[in-house]
Amino acid sequence: MTRIRRHPYASHTYQLKLVKLNALAIDMDLRTAKRLVGLVGVIMTFCMQTTPYAADVRHGQDLHDQNCLHCHDTSQYTRPNHRIKTLEGLRKQVERCELSLELQWFEEDIEDVVAYLNATYYQFNN
Numbered sequence: 150m151t152r153i154r155r156h157p158y159a160s161h162t163y164q165l166k167l168v169k170l171n172a173l174a175i176d177m178d179l180r181t182a183k184r185l186v187g188l189v190g191v192i193m194t195f196c197m198q199t200t201p202y203a204a205d206v207r208h209g210q211d212l213h214d215q216n217c218l219h220c221h222d223t224s225q226y227t228r229p230n231h232r233i234k235t236l237e238g239l240r241k242q243v244e245r246c247e248l249s250l251e252l253q254w255f256e257e258d259i260e261d262v263v264a265y266l267n268a269t270y271y272q273f274n275n
């Protein structure tokens with residue numbers, strides 16, 4: 150009886166091996182990916198802690214002029230008895246006014262508007 154030699158790639162065990170190898174490769178990729186994601190997270194946290202957000206005053210002015218002059222004009226910021234006495238107070242007030250407008254600004258947008266108002270009107274150092 151002649152034995153038919155089958156091509157080794159066609160063998161069931163070989164294919165199983167391939168599947169296992171593939172699974173291993175995917176597994177490794179996932180683990181590498183997870184590690185990478187973790188690493189990126191660590192780096193981002195590090196950056197966020199060490200580099201304070203550099204506010205964009207120009208963007209702050211645009212946001213302010215488009216959204217914030219419905220109820221009061223800028224004389225509100227310079228009126229003799231104006232209420233805001235600190236940078237933190239200014240941030241709180243901007244947050245309050247932004248909330249009442251339901252604008253859903255990002256933290257950065259608030260910072261930009263605070264920076265714009267502070268640079269232009271309040272000039273607090275801290």
Ligand code: HEC
Nearest residue numbers: 216217219220225226231232233242243246247249250262
């Ligand atoms: C819904 C009306 C309204 C809108 C819109 C509004 N504000 Fe105000 N804002 C007020 C009122 C009212 C006061 C005065 C509060 C007080 O004197 O107790 C005020 C006060 C302020 C003050 C404090 C002024 C001071 O030094 O006494 C700042 C700063 C301010 N607003 C910023 C903003 C910014 C930034 C926006 C846009 C995100 C904005 N406002 C939009 C109503 C508004």
